[in-house]
Amino acid sequence: MARPPQGQMHPGRQLAVLGLLFVILYSLVFFGPGASGSFTDRLHPKLGLDLVGGTQATYVASLMSNGQPPPRSSMEEARKIIDQRVNALGVAEAEVVIEGNTNIVVSVAGEAEDQLKNVGQAAQMRFRKVLKATGDNAAVAVAPPSAAPSASASAAPKPSGSVAPKANTSPGPKVTASPSGGQGGGELAPSPSPSPSASASAPAPKPSASAAPAPVPVNEKKKQQRAAIEKKVGPAAWTAAEKLTAPVDLQTDPAAGLPFKAFSTLTGEEVNALTPEMQFNVPTISCEQLDKRPNGAIDAVDEQVVACQSGAKMFLDVAKVVGTDIDSATPQLDQQQGQWVVSLDFTSEGQEKWTALTREAFQPAADDPCLAAAQALSTGATHCLVAVVLDKEVISAPEIQGVLTGQSQITGQFDAASAKELADQITYGALPVTFEAAATKTVSATLGKKQLEAGLLAAAIGMGLVAIYAFFYYRLLGSVIFLSLLLSGLLTFGALVVLGRTTGFTLTLAGIAGFIVSLGVAADSFVIYFERLKDEIHEGRSARAAVPRAWVRARRTIISANTITIMAAVVLYIVSIGAVKGFAFALGLSTILDLVVVFLFRHPIMTMFANTKAFMSPRVSGLGRAMKQQQQRVSTDVKEA
CATH class of the missing domain: 1.20.1640.10 (Multidrug efflux transporter AcrB transmembrane domain)
Structure with a gap:
């Protein structure tokens, strides 16, 4: 042959x-x-939307402080970002259009409610040092095991620095960074798992000068909201809440939270009108209420804010590194750990800010309260924590183990889809307008x-x-x-x-x-x-x-x-x-x-x-x-x- x-x-x-x-x-x-x-x-x-129909979601833009709708240019920029998020793979052929002055309508082929639920999120990323921490004890504060029947709003609760956050049984996310000459190596410790025994009975340290930004003027809307809240909770409870300088000590007196019981009835929008100090110190304000605050509630870069993670309330410093300091975000499969991570590359200016922030957390001043917060949340912590905040959620709060000068990674309970979703939100940028999700409905072909x-x-x-x-x-x-x-x-x-x-x-x-x-x-x-x-x-x-x-x-x-x-x-x-x-x-x-x-x-x-x-x-x-x-x-x- x-x-x-x-x-x-x-x-x-x-x-x-x-x-x-x-x-x-x-x-x-x-x-x-x-x-x-x-x-x-x-x-x-x-099959595409033109052949089989699909799902349509409407996002309503929040009005500006003057009561006017957002500028057309901001709406168009938001439309482009949402379009990029939906079509991150480039072949989904979704329809993203502006409807009226405040609505953006997104249509995707087939049943896609899960795909659409997060595309209207602001995706504002902030890196904030954790200054103070306390447990979410609202349930105990509202209904203590042995509440004194005579407790009233006139009783002066005993403020203290006690911290007893709930235990977190599931491993949280962390942030790592590739070593590139940074002091102390290039890895940040895993995110803190609050321990039931973690308790700082000593008075809260006085905040350092660097941790006390200039007071931000309160707009007229918040003034009106606070007046309404004061009437709702009662003048005595409001006055007592204003005087708190640290979380109420419920370990010494379980009934000490009863004078603030009315605060547990506030809505997320009403809680957002309170000062960060009141949100943090009042024991009956729960993480559930904080999580229900409107979108953009803690986006202000120059303000201290309160957020929750794993049953712990955290008092966070001003944002010294923001999402625009990140040059690119990429989902990657960590071959050594066998898990998905989001790799962050900072801009040149952003890298300088990130290095300065990690240096500040790794080498805190003697009077910086962040070290006490780290010890309260993570037994044996010797350095401060830096919270990675996306919109209203703390997705990671690791202990800083070195001055980081290289590429960093956000790791956690990610799969391929969630890692890509987060990377896309960071890559395509934050929306210039805050949106609220309206009704989602099915549309015909x-x-x-x-x-x-x-x-x-x-x-x-x-x-x-x-x-x-x-x-x-x-x-x-x-x-x-x-x-x-x-x-x-x-x-x-x-x-x-x-x-x-x-x-x-x-x-x-x-x-x-x-x-x-x-x-x-x-x-x-x-x-x-x-x-x-x-x-x-x-x-x-x-x-x-x-x-x-x-x-x-x-x-x-x-x-x-x-x-x-x-x-x-x-x-x-x-x-x-x-x-x-x-x-x-x-x-x-x-x-x-x-x-x-x-x-x-x-x-x-x-x-x-x-x-x-x-x-x-x-x-x-x-x-x-x-x-x-x-x-x-x-x-x-x-x-x-």
């Missing part, structure tokens, strides 16, 4: 590679991530089933016409064209299903148009190869010898033509938005898969056909005219000789 030329893969091996590719692809389709339901259900690609069927019918007609032409003009070679298109279609369909589950790719009518256009590109590569084959036969070579030579000469042209198409699709994808982006993605994907079929099926099958009698027959192979002309030329040459 004749061996193939050296350096040429055996046709059977190429076909085996193609078969293995199909096995892997359709194993992912039927058994891969996201595959569920019956086998028929697993074959459904993710804008085009519907008939248009989908029409698009698929157009694709089938296009493929059928190509096949008819191929069989008419190339005969046996037409079967190669038909099988190539069929295999390319199966690869494309499988890729659509897998990409829909893993990257959110949605098939729209524009995408179907891209696949139909790719049929022309695939047909061109056939014409190039087969016409090159005829040229080789015209030059006097046998059909069997012409096949490898025609492949070598046609291959370069096929690759060049497909590369140009792919480059055009890439450029169109980058510069376009919405449906045009989906068209470009579909065109590029189908062209790449066509190249795979060209190399792993079309060429090896032609090599195998060249060794068959049918291929050598002028009537069957489709090369009859070329062979007949070649035979006539040979006969003429023989006669002339």
Whole structure:
């Protein structure tokens, strides 16, 4: 048996590679991530909003301090950021539009409430030193084990610095930093797990000068709110709350929180009107109330704020590093720990601020209260904590173990999706406007089933016409064209299903148009190869010898033509938005898969056909005219000789 030329893969091996590719692809389709339901259900690609409808969420912008809606420029900037967040993968083709003066409406194909619930968050990241900490003892303060019946608001509670936060049984997130010459190494300790025995009975240390910013003027709205709250809780309770300089000591007197019981009835918006000192010191104000404060409640960079983590209330310093100091955020899989992290790269100015903040926490002044807070939250702590705050949530509060001068990481209970969500929120920036999520509803398809069927019918007609032409003009070679298109279609369909589950790719009518256009590109590569084959036969070579030579000469042209198409699709994808982006993605994907079929099926099958009698027959192979002309030329040459 004749061996193939050296350096040429055996046709059977190429076909085996193609078969293995199909096995892997359709194993992912039927058994891969996201595959569920019956086998028929697993074959459904993710369809776009124009074909199957989807979910629509409305976000209402908060009015400005003067009662006016946000400027149009701010709304447009917010729309772009939300659009980037929703389309973080670039292929979801969501619709994000401004409606009226204060609404932004987001529409996503299919059931996507989970995808939409966080896209309207402000994503304001702040790095704040933890100055004081106390437990969330609201439940005990409101209903003490042995409350004295005579307790009244006139009773003067005994303030102290006692701290008894609830124990955190689950490991919290932490922040690490790659060592790059920073003092004391490059890792921050895990976030504190408050211990039940952690208690600082000594009076709270006096705040240092650096921890006491200039008082911020109270706007008229908060003044009115505080007057209403004072009336609601009673003058005696309000006066007692204003006089508190530290959390109430419930360990010494469990009933000491009863005079402040009325504060437990305040709403999140009412709690937000209180001073940070009252939010922190009043024992009946719970973390649940603090978490229900409006969006943007603790975004002010130059104000001290109160936030919660793992059952502990934290009094936080002004923000000395903010989200705009971060150059980029990237989700990464930590190979050593086997968990997802969010890697942070700071800007040059941001890195200086971050280094200064970690130095301040690692080497606190003698009168800095942050060290007592760290010891209260984490037994044996020798350095201060820095809280990483996203909007109203403390996502990490690690003890600083060194002066950090390099890249940092936020780690915690992340999976791939949550790590990417956080990284996208940081990367695309904070919204310039604060939004409240309104109703989420289901919307019907804008085009519907008939248009989908029409698009698929157009694709089938296009493929059928190509096949008819191929069989008419190339005969046996037409079967190669038909099988190539069929295999390319199966690869494309499988890729659509897998990409829909893993990257959110949605098939729209524009995408179907891209696949139909790719049929022309695939047909061109056939014409190039087969016409090159005829040229080789015209030059006097046998059909069997012409096949490898025609492949070598046609291959370069096929690759060049497909590369140009792919480059055009890439450029169109980058510069376009919405449906045009989906068209470009579909065109590029189908062209790449066509190249795979060209190399792993079309060429090896032609090599195998060249060794068959049918291929050598002028009537069957489709090369009859070329062979007949070649035979006539040979006969003429023989006669002339």
